[in-house]
Amino acid sequence: MLHFLWDSITLQTFLISLFVFLLVADYMKNRNPRNFPPTPFRLPFLGHIYLMDFKDPAVMVRKLSKRYGDIFGIHMGSMKFVMVNGMRLVREVLINQGDKFMERPDFPIDEQVFSKIGLVSSSGHLWKAQRRFTLSTLRNFGLGKRSLEERIQEECQFLGDVFRDEQGNPFNPQLKVTNAVANVICSLIFGNRFDYHDEDFQSLLKLMYEMTVLHGSITSQLYNNFPSIMKYLPGAHHTIIKNWRLLRKFMQEQINKHKEDWNPSESRDYIDSYLLEISKDHDSDTFREEHLMACTLDLMFAGIETTSSTLRWALLFMAIHPEIQARVQAEIDAVIGQARPPALEDRNNLHYTNAVIHEVQRKGNVVPFNVPRMASEDAYVDGYFIPKGTGIMANLSSLMFDKNEWKTPEHFNPEHFLKDGKFWKNEYFIPFSLGKRSCLGELLARSELFLFFTSLLQKFTFQAPPDTKLSLQPMIGIAMAPKPYKICAVPR
Ligand code: HEM
Numbered sequence: 001m002l003h004f005l006w007d008s009i010t011l012q013t014f015l016i017s018l019f020v021f022l023l024v025a026d027y028m029k030n031r032n033p034r035n036f037p038p039t040p041f042r043l044p045f046l047g048h049i050y051l052m053d054f055k056d057p058a059v060m061v062r063k064l065s066k067r068y069g070d071i072f073g074i075h076m077g078s079m080k081f082v083m084v085n086g087m088r089l090v091r092e093v094l095i096n097q098g099d100k101f102m103e104r105p106d107f108p109i110d111e112q113v114f115s116k117i118g119l120v121s122s123s124g125h126l127w128k129a130q131r132r133f134t135l136s137t138l139r140n141f142g143l144g145k146r147s148l149e150e151r152i153q154e155e156c157q158f159l160g161d162v163f164r165d166e167q168g169n170p171f172n173p174q175l176k177v178t179n180a181v182a183n184v185i186c187s188l189i190f191g192n193r194f195d196y197h198d199e200d201f202q203s204l205l206k207l208m209y210e211m212t213v214l215h216g217s218i219t220s221q222l223y224n225n226f227p228s229i230m231k232y233l234p235g236a237h238h239t240i241i242k243n244w245r246l247l248r249k250f251m252q253e254q255i256n257k258h259k260e261d262w263n264p265s266e267s268r269d270y271i272d273s274y275l276l277e278i279s280k281d282h283d284s285d286t287f288r289e290e291h292l293m294a295c296t297l298d299l300m301f302a303g304i305e306t307t308s309s310t311l312r313w314a315l316l317f318m319a320i321h322p323e324i325q326a327r328v329q330a331e332i333d334a335v336i337g338q339a340r341p342p343a344l345e346d347r348n349n350l351h352y353t354n355a356v357i358h359e360v361q362r363k364g365n366v367v368p369f370n371v372p373r374m375a376s377e378d379a380y381v382d383g384y385f386i387p388k389g390t391g392i393m394a395n396l397s398s399l400m401f402d403k404n405e406w407k408t409p410e411h412f413n414p415e416h417f418l419k420d421g422k423f424w425k426n427e428y429f430i431p432f433s434l435g436k437r438s439c440l441g442e443l444l445a446r447s448e449l450f451l452f453f454t455s456l457l458q459k460f461t462f463q464a465p466p467d468t469k470l471s472l473q474p475m476i477g478i479a480m481a482p483k484p485y486k487i488c489a490v491p492r
């Protein structure tokens with residue numbers, strides 16, 4: 001009896017000491033360095049997961065910034081992040097000290113896919129080389145030149161046709177718009193567009209969309225926080241990993257086709273140009289097929305959902321504000337008329353329309369907290385110490401909704417971008433971020449937004465379906481998109 005009691009006490013003591021040991025280890029490991037930005041109370045083992053609102057992450061951080069001000073720390077799993085708000089600090093981390101915050105953190109969920117290669121998550125020399133190559137290649141295939149503009153105009157025509165097929169009845173524009181935007185990127189990458197009725201391609205787009213939504217899901221957030229446990233549990237993270245495999249397979253087929261009929265003296269598209277670079281780059285590790293794969297999928301991921309969500313916000317705002325829509329149409333009719341398609345040149349003469357597109361991007365706010373960066377060396381921001389390896393998030397919406405800069409920050413109001421009836425750009429408008437690592441596709445995105453938007457409004461009036469109230473509720477994923485909705489495109 002006594003023997004048994006003794007045994008159980010030692011077991012208990014052992015368990016308690018183990019627990020205390022783990023608690024201390026957890027504390028030591030996650031302890032903030034001296035002078036780190038103010039950080040909310042952190043639960044042992046669980047960190048800040050209790051602060052997350054999985055329906056609307058913006059809510060959790062809204063509470064935090066109210067309490068902690070323009071710069072504060074937050075723990076996600078084993079990684080520390082610093083969030084900065086407001087023009088002064090956002091410029092400080094993206095521009096003035098931009099070189100110290102030029103890297104990206106690794107999220108466990110994305111590590112399953114590529115870590116540290118491609119365009120979005122690479123760093124240092126590798127990132128510089130991939131980015132420079134991609135920018136110059138996009139330029140060669142006509143970014144800012146005529147040929148790409150024509151390609152987009154052609155796609156506008158196709159998109160108009162499938163909208164017309166709906167005969168003014170309510171429909172969800174999501175897949176069609178996404179297909180159109182994807183076609184522009186696909187023709188740059190591998191010289192192909194896909195018909196809107198191509199079921200294989202549509203299912204690929206659905207996979208991509210599913211992934212962006214799943215990224216906001218509870219289980220994939222938990223995975224980012226506790227990868228070693230979640231690996232063994234069911235949930236969305238497995239779907240994300242499975243979908244990546246399918247997307248890679250699709251891209252591998254495109255790459256293989258290009259390798260078969262490759263002609264080094266004549267590059268047709270991005271893949272051809274990259275293959276040429278690989279053939280020139282025998283000795284170094286910079287241009288390799290695995291990196292080509294990562295770059296192409298990065299372009300699709302970064303370029304499709306962001307642009308498509310913005311266009312879906314645009315249609316929604318037009319249906320909700322018929323008087324604004326009518327003014328856009330009147331301007332298009334006066335400047336372009338109905339006889340020819342809109343061209344990029346027209347932008348300089350379409351002041352109101354241009355202001356509306358900017359306001360759609362401001363209010364749509366599709367990348368509210370920027371894509372996370374990481375400190376590549378120790379740094380000081382606003383007197384606080386930010387050690388190497390800390391994640392940095394720049395709250396882009398803190399500029400685009402700044403109460404002191406915009407007349408009605410919470411309301412859709414094209415006057416934000418007009419002065420004396422002329423288009424006027426506000427420096428607090430930063431949907432593509434700032435500095436050397438800002439959006440690589442900005443020029444392409446702005447061309448697409450302008451041409452798709454004006455050509456749709458040239459042809460259609462967008463209206464809520466009868467007896468329906470359209471909602472501006474956002475949906476959280478990689479990009480902040482409007483919730484799926486149905487709309488009527490009434491031919492003009
Ligand atoms: C409305 C559409 C778009 C928005 C709002 C948007 C926004 C952004 C933002 C905020 C970033 C993060 C920049 C930073 O870290 O400071 C980014 C990065 C990036 N975007 Fe876009 N983007 C859009 C369209 C596109 C398109 C069409 C492409 C494809 C050509 C593209 C390709 C990229 C790439 C490759 C990066 C990573 C750049 C790097 O890490 O060097 N984006 N974008």
Ligand SMILES: *[C@@H]1O[C@H](CO)[C@@H](O)[C@H](O)[C@H]1NC(C)=O
Pocket residue numbers: 061062063064065066083084085395397398399401402
């Ligand atoms: C980001 O900025 C918006 C607009 O000012 C604000 O409501 C929100 O609380 C900020 N979020 C964070 C994380 O600081």
